[in-house]
Amino acid sequence: MPQVSMIPQRCRVAAATAENGRDVHFVVEVPARSFAPEPGQFVMISLPGIGEAPFSLTALPGEGAPPGHFELLIRRVGRLTNLLTRVRTGGVLYVRGPYGRRVDWDPFEGANLIMLAGGLGLAPLRAFVWRALARRREFRRIDVLVGARGPDEILFKGDLETWSARTDDVHVRLTVDAAREGWTGRIGVTSSLLEGMKVDAHDTYAFLCGPPVMYRDCLRRLLAMGLYENHLWLTLERRMKCGIGLCGNCQMSGHYLCQEGPLFSYREVRHLREAV
Numbered sequence: 001m002p003q004v005s006m007i008p009q010r011c012r013v014a015a016a017t018a019e020n021g022r023d024v025h026f027v028v029e030v031p032a033r034s035f036a037p038e039p040g041q042f043v044m045i046s047l048p049g050i051g052e053a054p055f056s057l058t059a060l061p062g063e064g065a066p067p068g069h070f071e072l073l074i075r076r077v078g079r080l081t082n083l084l085t086r087v088r089t090g091g092v093l094y095v096r097g098p099y100g101r102r103v104d105w106d107p108f109e110g111a112n113l114i115m116l117a118g119g120l121g122l123a124p125l126r127a128f129v130w131r132a133l134a135r136r137r138e139f140r141r142i143d144v145l146v147g148a149r150g151p152d153e154i155l156f157k158g159d160l161e162t163w164s165a166r167t168d169d170v171h172v173r174l175t176v177d178a179a180r181e182g183w184t185g186r187i188g189v190t191s192s193l194l195e196g197m198k199v200d201a202h203d204t205y206a207f208l209c210g211p212p213v214m215y216r217d218c219l220r221r222l223l224a225m226g227l228y229e230n231h232l233w234l235t236l237e238r239r240m241k242c243g244i245g246l247c248g249n250c251q252m253s254g255h256y257l258c259q260e261g262p263l264f265s266y267r268e269v270r271h272l273r274e275a276v
Helices: 077-083 121-134 155-165 189-196 212-224
Strands: 009-018 021-030 040-047 053-055 068-074 093-099 112-118 142-147 170-176 204-208 232-236 263-264
Touching: 009 053, 009 142, 021 093, 021 212, 040 068, 053 077, 053 112, 053 121, 068 077, 068 093, 112 121, 112 189, 112 212, 121 142, 121 155, 121 204, 142 155, 155 170, 170 189, 204 212, 212 232
Parallel strands: 112 142, 112 204, 142 170, 204 232
Antiparallel strands: 009 021, 009 093, 021 068, 040 053, 040 093, 232 263
């Protein structure tokens, strides 16, 4: 695993675009030092004198993001994120990382992939979709299933349109919990997108990211479809302060999410009451 400096590096923002009223999509130049992230990893973003917080990588250099750049989605929920979302194109963010587990993709080769996202969960799973498309010949069917509270909260609509246009090799399905006038799509919880799906259960991997209630329902359905426990991958969240296993904030029943995760197979965490 590449060594990661604990000193935040000054990185230029190549683009900052509002996704909606509270989410901003950033395209950021990679740090000067070695930066070779994998899907599922995260970086720590800071503003000097203000604070620091972890954010999932939503696209990697050359895989959804332009070469020499990575992408983030920052939601305005507090003082730090409020200030971060005010940074504009040409501004600066301070970055350290990447942190987290580096998952080997070789076992997934030749398999079907299901990307199942609820709400903000599409942010980290976006990197998984772009990885799969960058290596499209290595996989069979790719399903991207996305749920949101309402039509206005669907993230990365441009990407979803791009992926949907690839009707020959990517299958995108959307649902919302509650519709408004003009919505003609599906209405229902995220797990309802699995209804009626026909999969080769023994040769399919599913990647999940969303709220715990979504995990419980989706995992139950996927297991009923015959998927193996070690073929189900999910991201777990805790407040991370250091990223290197020192502060203990992200500890979950003895597991340090910043080092051992945040991506886990269901088999690894099924016994953890806090996990799902």
